[in-house]
Amino acid sequence: MTPTTADKIQAGLKKRYAAERRFRGYGLVSVTIGLAALLLLFVSIIGNGYSAFQQTFVKLDVQFDEAVIDPKGTRDPQSLARADYGQLIKKTMRELFPEVKNRRDKRKLYKLVSPGAVFILQDMVRKDPELIGTSQTVWVPADDDVDMLIKGYIDRDVPESARRLNDKEIAWIDALAATGSLEKRFNKIFFTAGDSREPELAGIWGAVVGSFYTLVVTLALSFPIGVAAAVYLQEFAPRNRWTDFIEVNINNLAAVPSIVFGLLGLSVFLNFMSLPRSAPLVGGLVLSLMTLPTVIIASRASLQSVPPSIREGALGMGASQMQMVAHHVLPLAMPGMLTGTIIGMARALGESAPLLMIGMVAFIVNVPEGPLDPSTVLPVQIYLWADTPERAFVERTSAATLVLLAFLVIMNGAAVWLRKRFEQRW
Amino acid sequence: MLNQKQAVLLERPAKTNDVLPSAPVKIQDTDTKTVGQVTVDKPIMTTRNVDVYYDDKQAIRNVSIDIAYNEVLSMIGPSGCGKSTFLRCLNRMNDTIESARVTGSIELEGHDIYDKKTDVVTLRARVGMVFQKPNPFPKSVYENVAYGPRIHGLARNQSELDEIVETSLRRAGLWDEVKDRLREPGTGLSGGQQQRLCIARCIAVNPDVILMDEPCSALDPIATARIEELIDELRQNYSIVIVTHSMQQAARVSQRTAYFHLGDLIEVGETSIIFTNPQHKLTEDYLTGRFG
Amino acid sequence: MSTPLLIAVLLLLAAAAFEFGRRRALQVAGPEFRTLHSLPRYYGSYTALWCALPALILLGAWLAFEDKIITILVIADLPAAYQSLSEPELNLIVNDLRNQLSGNVVSRELNLDMQAAVKHYGSLRATSKAALAVIFLSVAMLGMGLAWRKIAPDFWARNRVEAIVKVLLIICSTLAIFTTIGIVLSVLFESIRFFRAVPVFDFLFGLEWSPQTAIREDQVGSSGAFGAVPLFAGTLLISLIAMLVAAPVGLTSAIYLSEYSHPRFRAAAKPLLEILAGIPTVVYGFFAALTVAPLIRDAGTNFGLDVSSESALAAGLVMGIMIIPFVSSISDDVINAVPQSLRDGSLALGSTQSEMIRKVVLPAALPGIVGGLLLAISRAIGETMIVVMAAGLAANLTVNPLEAVTTVTVQIVTLLVGDQEFDSPKTLAAFALGLMLFLVTLALNVIALYVVRKYREQYE
Ligand SMILES: Nc1ncnc2c1ncn2[C@@H]1O[C@H](COP(=O)(O)OP(=O)(O)O)[C@@H](O)[C@H]1O
C-alpha cells in the first residue's frame, strides 16, 4: 500500500516538532544570556560599590594645644589657618600608642589617620577659636588602607610582604577597633568633596556639578535648536533635494561615533575658537551637537503624530501657519518632544568619549563654580578612578557608577512617566 | 474692474442665464460644458475657469460659478469628482497641499483671492470652513470659540470676548447645552455638539462665507437635523457653500445646487429645478441613482 | 561693559521696543483699531526683533574676530626682532602676553619690549570693548527706530515677524549640515598635515604602530612608526567578537520575544533588555575591566591557557552585550514590518511556527536585518570607552582573541589625552585615525540607512 500524504507528513512530524522546540530553546537561551549579563553587571557593581557609602572614622581625643596653634596668642585668623595641626594629630596618636618608639613605625602610625584630618581640625578652630586650649573628641576619616582592612578587603592571611599593611599596623588597627575608636559611618565626604588622590577624601560632588553645568548647556542648546529644526522640517519645509539632504545628514549624525564629535570639539571649539579647555561650556557644546539628531528625530515623530484635522481646523479659522504651529501643534507635540529630549539628555549624561578629547579628564580637586571653570563629569570621573590602583578606589568607582545609574534611572523614569501621562490616541 | 480675460469670458453665451429649453431635450453625457444658472446678479464670490491640478493630475476642469449673498449653495456629485477640491480653493486651503496648483480666477467681492497682495489669513477669516469630521481643538469649549477672535484681534477686552463667545454659541444653537461647561474640553462633547462647536468657532470671526465639507457625514440623523436647521438660520447672515453626499440634504437646505462630475461642473441651478427637471443627462443619471 | 551685561541691556531694550511698537501701532490705527492689518503685538514683536537681531549678529561677529584682529595688531607692533620669529614661538609670546594681562602665571620673565606689548594689548582690548558697547547699542537703537518708522495700518507686521522666525527655523535646521561639514573639515585639515609627514601608503598599509617614539628626537632617524594595520586589525577583531555575541543573541531573542514568549514574560523581559542599551559605555568598560577580564583570565588559566588581562575577548564580549538590545530592537521592528498575510499564508500551508519564521519571515526581513547589523557594526567600530578601559595599548597584529590588541578609538584617545602638540605627527595621527573612523562609519551608516529605508518602503 502506498503511503498517503497524511502518512508522509506524520512520518516527518516528530523531527519537525523537535526542530521547533530547538528553535524555541535558542530564543529562550538568548533572552537568558541577555538578562544574565544584566544581572552580572548589576551584581558586580553593587557588590563592589555598596561599601563605599560607608567610611571608617577614627576617634581622636585631640588636645588643641595653644603652644602649637597660636603660640603668640593673637587669635589672628591667618596664623590660625597656617598652624601645624598635623602635630596635634601626631601627638594624639603617640599618646594612644606610647610603646611606639621607632621613627619608621611612628610614621606608619601617623598614616593610619587620613591627611584630611588636618583640615577638619583647622576648620573647627576657624569656626570656634574658643576651642584652643581645650581637649575635644573628634572623629576623623581613617586612611583608606584602614578602611579596606575594616571592610575586609585586605586578606590577613597573605604573607606580610604581599600586604598593604604590615603586622604591626594591623595590630594597631585591631587595638583601636577593640576600644571602639574605629567606626564605620555614612560617607558624607564621598557626596560632598571633589576629586582627591586620597581615596578617603575623594568625592563625586565636583563631577556631579560638572555634569550639571555640562547638561545645562547641552539642554539649553539642543532643545530649542532641535525643536526649531524639527518644526521647520516637519511643518514648513518643502520636499526637495535640499531637505532630503538635511534629513540624510541628521540620520547619519545620529550614528556617527561619539568620539568623532570630540575631535570636532577639539579642533573647532578649542583650537579655532580658543574656548577654555576642560570647561563644561565646551563639553555642553560638543554634547549638544551630538544629541541634536536625537532631539530632532524624536521631535519630528512627535509632530507627525498630531492629527492633520487639528491643523486644518486652525488654518480654516484663518490662523497663519506659524500660529497654527505655535498655538496648536507644538503644545500637543511637546510631551513627546520632552520625552525625546530627556532620553537624549540621559545619553549625554552617560557620555564620556568626546569629553576626553576636550580635556575634561584633568585631575580637578575644586568643585567648579560656573560653566567656564575646569571640571570633569561623572562618567569621566568613573573612567579616571577606574584607572587608579588603590583598592579603595574600586569601591568608589563602583559607587560613582551606582550614582550615575541612579540619575539615569530617574531621567528615564521621568521620560516614561511623561509618555504615559500625556499619551494620546487620536 | 474686470480684466480682459474675464470680460471675454462673461460674454460667452452658453454660460449665462439663458433658459435652456426644458425637457425632453437632455444634453448628452459627452458634453461637459456647464449648463444652468452660473452667474447671479450680485455675487459675493465669483470663480472663473478654475483648474486644479495635483501634480500632473487634473482634479477640477474649467469651473466657473458665482456665489450669491445670503444663499446656501450645495455641491453634489459622486465621490472623487472634486467637490472638496473646489471648495478648498475658495479659501485657499489647497495652499497646504504641496502638490496642488490652482489656475483661473476666484474673487471675493471683486478682489482676486490668489493675488499676491491678498493675505491668506485675512481671506480665511472672511471665508470660514467647517470640516467633514468635527475637529475641535483639544482645549476648552470657550477657548475653541475664543481662538479666532483672539488671533484676529476682534475683541478689545475680556468682556467683549465673552460676548462674542456667547453670541457665537447661541447662533450655533449650542449655548444652552454648554453654558455650564465652557471650561471643559471641547473634545468631550458629543459628535453633533462638536460639529456645532466648530460652526460656532467659525462664526465667531464673523466671516462672509462659510464653507462646509460634508458637515453631517459623521453624525447621526438627529444631530444632522439640528445642523440643517442651523444652516437655514445662518443664511440670514452668511453665504454658505455646502458639499453633501445626500441629495435630500441638498434639497432641504440649499437654494441653488451645483452638480460635479469627474472634475467638471456639469449643471447649476435652483435646487427645486435641478431636482425636478435636470437639463443634463449626467445630472439626471445621478439623481435617479444610476451611479454615485 | 561685559558681554552678559550687554545682552541684558539688549533684552531690556528689546522689551521696550516691543512696547513702543505696540503703542505706535495702536496710535497709528486711531480709534478704529481693526484697521490694523495685524494684531498690535506683532508690531511690537517686529520692532523688538529689529532691535535685537542685528545687534546680536554684530556681537557674535565682534567676539569671533576681536581676538584675532587684536593679536595681529599687537604682533605688528612688536619690535622687528620678534617679527622674524616662527609661528609657534610667536604664539607662545602672545600666550604670555595674554596670561600676564589676565594675571595668570607667566612662563618667563617679561622684558621691556614685552611689557610694552602687554600695555598695548591691554589698551587695544579696552578700546575694543568700549567701541563694541557703543556700536552695539547704536545698532540696537537704529534697528528699533527703523522698524518703528515702518509701522502703519497696512503694514503686514505678522507676515514679517513670521518670515523672520521662519528664517531662524531654517538656520536651526541647517545646523546638522554645518556639523557634518565641521567634522569633515576638522579631521581632514589635520589629516592632511599628518599625511605631509607620513605618506598615506605607509599609514594605511604599514604593519607597525609605535607613535610614542616619534617625539624622541634623540633617536636619530626614528620618526615613529605609523602603520595603522594593527589598529585596523584589532578594531575588526574586537568588533567581530562583539557581533558574534550580539547578532545571534539579539536576533533570536527578538524572535523569541515577539513570536513565542508569553505576553507577561515579554512585558518584563523587553524593558529589562532595553536597560542594557541605556547603560553608559564607561560603565561597560569598568565592568569589563573589573569583572569580565579577570573571569576570562581565570577560566583560561584553568584550561592551561595564557590569557592577557586586557584580552580582545573580554572587550569584545562586553561590547557584544552592549549591542544586544540595539540588534534586538532593530530586528523587532523589521520582523514586525513583515505583513501578517505572509505569515498567514505560510501557517495555512501547515508549517510550524519556526518553519514559518525561518522560511518566510526571516527571508522577507533579511534586507532590514542586514541593514540593522551594519548599523551595529558601525557602532562597534566607533565604540570607545569599553576598549579604552578593557583593551590594551599594545599594537599587536594578531587574530588570537586571548591576546591584547588595540583599536583605532583607543589610539585616538591615547594620542589626544595629555599633551597635544599640533605640529607633531603623533598628535596629528589621531586626526588621521579619526578620518578613517568617520569615513568607514559614514559608509556603513549610509548603506545601512539606505537599505533599511528601502526595506520599510517595500512594506508600506
Ligand atoms: N491631496 C491630494 N493629492 C492628490 N490627489 C488628490 C488629493 N486630494 C484629492 N485628490 C484627487 O482629486 C480628486 C478629487 O478629490 P476630492 O476633491 O476629494 O473629491 P470629493 O470631495 O468630490 O470626493 C480625486 O480623484 C482625488 O483622488
Ligand SMILES: [Mg+2]
Ligand atoms: Mg470630499
